[in-house]
Amino acid sequence: MIISAGNDIVDLGTINATRTKEPRFYTKFITGTETALHNQPHLADMPFEYFVWMLWSVKESVYKFIQRHHPGLVFSPSKITIEQIELQREASIPAITQAQIEAKGFAGLTTYNAIIAFGTDNFYSRSIVNSNYIASTVNNSKDFENIYWGIKHIDQTEPENQSRAVRQFLLKKLASVFDTDDLHIIKNSSGCPVLFNGDNRADIPVSLAHHGHYVAYAFPNLQ
Amino acid sequence: MTRQEILIELRKVLSPYTLDKETLANIDEGTNLITDLKINSANLVDIIIDAETKYNIEIDYDAADKMVNVGGCIDVIEEKTNQQI
CATH class of the missing domain: 3.90.470.20 (4'-phosphopantetheinyl transferase domain)
Incomplete structure (x- = not known):
């Protein structure tokens, strides 16, 4: 699976x-x-x-x-x-x-x-x-x-702000779940978000979404 | 209609759905609607409907699947408008 x-x-x-x-x-x-x-x-x-x-x-x-x-x-x-x-x-x-x-x-x-x-x-x-x-x-x-998810209202709907807001929202949650603050997200060549812990690829698939005034994330806890 | 003429008209179809007017002004056949023009995927069907109206064509499921980048959109519009001739 x-x-x-x-x-x-x-x-x-x-x-x-x-x-x-x-x-x-x-x-x-x-x-x-x-x-x-x-x-x-x-x-x-x-x-x-x-x-x-x-x-x-x-x-x-x-x-x-x-x-x-x-x-x-x-x-x-x-x-x-x-x-x-x-x-x-x-x-x-x-x-x-x-x-x-x-x-x-x-x-x-x-x-x-x-x-x-x-x-x-x-x-x-x-x-x-x-x-x-x-x-x-x-x-x-x-x-x-074991699926974590979140939904948040945002004020600014420009794509750059949606993108930044959903990343911050997700990373804050991940930091609390996995007790680390060196996480960041890079989109791969096919547009799929990939989570990194420092220089290493983290083994946690994440999904991001935004539309208008809302952003949302989802990820499974595999631990 | 040449591919370049379709591209110029397509720019008008895409305009309501992107805030990135600089990228829109410089689109070419490789420009991706979502990753380059930052068009929300929820607007992809709007673009298909607007293209149908503008060119008086019908775009079916399979053709719509190709409309992920500018070149794909031009392929579909070119094919459907040629079918009318």
């Missing part, structure tokens, strides 16, 4: 809801079978544009997870198929006013849990959906207990 990390975030304040709901838009990356998933009772209350972007974020997260081990892979969302989406309803949904949330695993949180197929492999996702953002994290096991 490959070890990797994959996440994505969509700032719902940035999307064009009208365009999202046009078949011409969403059929570019969602199949008819996937669209039909929205008719299930536990998804019927979800605005269709949220549903579309949740599927996008799950597919992009899966792509990031795989691409670490297949650098030449092109993001082809129609080939990553969402087979099932369940609602894990718990007492807590991250408050939309919360500027920052970090956790290990998703116990106690309301999440949409999908099973995804790519080729012969299956992947699993946890998506947090509120009226501000959709944040997805992917694993190749149903077990998310």
Whole structure:
């Protein structure tokens, strides 16, 4: 089983809801079978544009997870198929006013849990959906207990600031988990973030995401 | 339409989705939409839809997969517009 990390975030304040709901838009990356998933009772209350972007974020997260081990892979969302989406309803949904949330695993949180197929492999996702953002994290096991993740609101949305903010956010967490402060991130030639401890490559896959006013990270604790 | 003419028009399609106007002014066929132009991947479908509208073409799943860099976008637009002739 490959070890990797994959996440994505969509700032719902940035999307064009009208365009999202046009078949011409969403059929570019969602199949008819996937669209039909929205008719299930536990998804019927979800605005269709949220549903579309949740599927996008799950597919992009899966792509990031795989691409670490297949650098030449092109993001082809129609080939990553969402087979099932369940609602894990718990007492807590991250408050939309919360500027920052970090956790290990998703116990106690309301999440949409999908099973995804790519080729012969299956992947699993946890998506947090509120009226501000959709944040997805992917694993190749149903077990998310050892997955660290974080979501943070940022004020400045320029790409340079998003990039800097998500790195600082992730590195601060990594420093606390692994008790070291000499970590830094370099993107490899295929755009995949690689963690270094001093001059040495650290054996921890990390995934970064940013969109609009939100940044997010995910990484597994392999210790 | 030559590839250079398509590139000039493509620059207008990409413009709303990148703040990096200097890189946009100097794009060539190897320019990557995400890593070079810093376009968020969430906007890739917008670019496909805008290109469809501008050139009155339809870009399907498989063609859309090629639109990761400027050269790929030009390939798809060139192929689809030629199909109309």
